[in-house]
Amino acid sequence: MRLSSLADYAVVMLTAAARHAGAGADDARLSAAMLAEETGVPLPTAQKLMGRLAGAGLLTSARGTGGGFRLARDPAAISLTEIIEAVEGPIAMTACVEQGRHDCALEAGCRVRPHWTAVNGAVKGALGGVSLATLAGVPA
Numbered sequence: 001m002r003l004s005s006l007a008d009y010a011v012v013m014l015t016a017a018a019r020h021a022g023a024g025a026d027d028a029r030l031s032a033a034m035l036a037e038e039t040g041v042p043l044p045t046a047q048k049l050m051g052r053l054a055g056a057g058l059l060t061s062a063r064g065t066g067g068g069f070r071l072a073r074d075p076a077a078i079s080l081t082e083i084i085e086a087v088e089g090p091i092a093m094t095a096c097v098e099q100g101r102h103d104c105a106l107e108a109g110c111r112v113r114p115h116w117t118a119v120n121g122a123v124k125g126a127l128g129g130v131s132l133a134t135l136a137g138v139p140a
Contacts, residue, residue, distance in 0.1 A: 001123075007087045009041045010049050011135065014058065014083055018075035018136035029068025049087065056086030075133035076140035081124055083132070091127070093120045 003011075013035045020030060036046035050069055053059045058078060059069045071078070085091060092098045096113045097120040107113065133140040 001093070003084065004088060006045070006049065007084050009039075009045055010053060010083050010087045011080070012039050013041055013046060013049060014053065014071070014078070014132055015136040017059070017069070017071055018078075018132050018138055021071050021075060021138075029062065029066060029070055031068045053083075053086055056082070058082060058086055071132075075136055075138055076131050078132040079128045080130040080132070080135065081128040084127065091120065091124050093123060 016035050016039050017030055032046040032050045033043060035041065035050075036043040039046075041049070050059060050061075054061045054069065057072055060072045061067070061069050081091065090098070094116050095104055096107070096110075096116045104110070104113075131140065
C-alpha cells in the first residue's frame with residue numbers, strides 16, 4: 001500500500017500549518033503560496049489541496065484583507081486518517097470493504113472476504129492513532 005503524491009503533499013502541507021499554529025500564531029492566516037514555498041509543493045497542487053482540505057473541514061478559510069487559511073482544529077485533534085481520506089476518499093484495503101461494491105469474481109466463495117473488514121479497521125485505527133501534532137513535532 002502506498003499513499004498517492006497528493007495525500008503525501010497534504011500531510012506535508014498540514015504539518016507546516018501545524019508548526020505555524022504551534023508557534024503561537026493562532027490568528028495568522030496561511031496562504032497556498034506561502035505553504036507551497038515553505039514545503040516545495042508546486043503552487044497549483046497546493047491550491048488544489050487547500051480547497052480539498054477546507055472542504056473536508058480540516059482548514060478554515062477567510063476572504064479579503066487578512067484572509068487565508070488556518071487549521072480548523074488543534075493539531076492534536078486531527079488524525080492522519082482524516083488527512084488521507086480528505087484527499088483520497090475512504091480508506092479501503094480492497095474492494096470488498098467498500099460499501100456497495102460487489103464486482104469481485106471470487107466474492108461468492110471467498111473465505112478471506114469476511115476478514116478484510118478487520119484488516120481495514122486495523123489500518124484505519126493505526127493511521128487514526130497518529131495526530132497531526134505528532135507528525136509536526138508540536139506539543140499536543
